Amino acid sequence: MTKPDKLELQSADVTRKNVEALAALFPHIVTEALDDDGQLIHQVDFEALRQELSDYVIEGKEVYQIDWPGKLAAEFASNAPIAKTLRPNLADSVDFDTTKNLFIEGDNLEAMKLLQESYLGKVRLIYIDPPYNTGGDLVYRDDFSSSTQEFLWKSRQVNQAGEKLVSNTEANGRFHSDWLSMIYPRLRLAKRFLAQDGVILVSIDDAEQASLRRLMDEVFGEQNFIAQLVWEKGRKNDAKFFSNGHEYVMVYAKSKSTLRERKTAWREEKPGAREIWDEYMRLREVHGGDDVAIEKDLSAWFAALPRTDPSKKWARYKRIDANGPWRDRDISWPGGNGPTYTVINPATGKPVKIPEAGWRYSDPEEMKRQIKLGLVVFREDDPAATPFRKAHLRPVEGEGSDVSDDEAEETEGEAELATQVRGTYFYKQSQVSVKHLRELMGAKVFNNPKDHEVLSRLFEYVLGGKGGIVMDFFAGSGTTAEAVFDLSARAGLNCPVILVQLPELLEDNLKSATGSAKTTIQNAIKILQKLDKPLTIAELTKIRIQKAGEQILANRTPSDWNGDVGFRAFTVDTSNFTEITTTPDAADQEALLDLVESVKGDRGGLDVLIEVLIAWGLDLSAPINVETIEGHQVYSVEDGALLACFDDHLDEALIHALALRAAADTTQKVVFKDTGFASDDAAINAYQVFEQLAPETAVKVI
16 A cells, blocks of 8 residues: 655755765765664765776865865855745736746745756856945855844844844955855856856956856866956046956856857847848838949948947948848958869959968859859959958848858848857946936936846847846846846847845845935835835835836837746745654644644645645746636646645545546646545545556655
């Protein structure tokens, strides 16, 4: 006789999984033993493992890596499991039933641990703007056995009244170590979320730029470093030495080799190119097939543009043929030493001069193909001279070259305008984003917000025109969400976004703020008080995301984009299930009776369902329907892929109906509350019904 197994509710124990992975590779290195409590544990024989890996073992500690006091504890923090959950907040959610976006309020390390099974290897882009190490408070913690307030009190960061006592000042001997211990476990977890073709972008300033670079080399691998971008935001004329108005963005791939194998090449549409194409199409309507007239008017249009107009840069695209504006390009091999075969001018039947660097095309057949397409131009004034090639603003199919350089314009078809490779330096004044947010929120409520348009273009570039999940676990002002909404609307992509933000109290920040920073926080508090919301940064972030989504929907007509600007709001909280934390002898009878009920009294069915989704590693944005079957409330997730009933007094009629439903809908999983069965026999009978009617369905109890 068998009854349904208990569903494991704590977050993944990464260390245990690593040991199991080692055991699968080298079974003899893992042994079993009993701990002090008589529980069976697995131990790794490191000497046996050393023998297996003898050719790759590094002797001594002379290894290039970054180290600091507290690193081992930070590493342990990233692996240790937690018994917590995410509680849904329907009141703060926007389009809860249909959205694929998530907003999680709580410590991001806890949130990431809870999310890791559901989104392991599924995130295509992570962008974070972590707290810079400027001497302020680092409120993030790595001790999850206690509440936030307990942690702060034990670590002497607050007094009994909850007031902060210390800051991470430069006088602190662990100034850099504290920051590294904060960011290290979060980066380790971030790597687990990334897909094989995934990319992580991290903003940072000069204070920890060098440390972060070495840390990311260690976590993601030096071989996966892509670039260190410089974002210039404006000159500071009050600087005593140099104006330090820039920040950095570190760019690392999960697997650079995967990007190479897939022949990934990041390109962006040349700024101003679309405006040129629109003007060309207007002139084509006016002049019909008269390319000469179009060419004349397009040249005049270029001449009239302001010097700062981005289209002005591409004024060489002023020649016209049936495929639109084009410019001449060199036809020689980049870098020299190219092929030197003979090329005949079709008009004269005689060979033309071979360029000193050799032909751009690797063989005569490719050259003939390009000539046949009309993409090679022979000079009428000097027929024997080296020809040039056409580069259209909107490349025609087959246009391009069979070699690669930094200005490659080859595309898969006619849909794309001319593209370019981004440089590692770019400029966008910081006041632009400040003004945008002030207009959006009705007052200045965030200090130093990132520019959503800059991030939107950057995200589009590294995503390569494809959709995918975007994650930001330092959500801050919510710029990442607006950037993703903007990108999705512009490019017709569907990019679900996952955000995490600590519910940091604005009133705490107000105590130490001065000048304009103080005014900004006061503005934020007034907005939240007017809306009767908690005075936290997370609440302000949710408001910004909602307003930004509404504005984008109002100003843009979705094409292929699904128009999703909502979010499911969650809060990191204790588990929905009671835990016996004392022995029967030490507990009174009434307390023990309370523990018979496994679900806490203030938690509802949706709370429990979300914890089940987390435990099973299922998508937290999956569609959820509530049905009534045989008089019981039943949750159906993802069109019946999961069925859940957390009612008491489960009867045979319900079990039979769910088993038939599971068999018909090929339901993968069914879950019940353990105390919903009157006895162990009732649970065993339920299991047998599913074994007979729906044997492929996994049945669990909580």
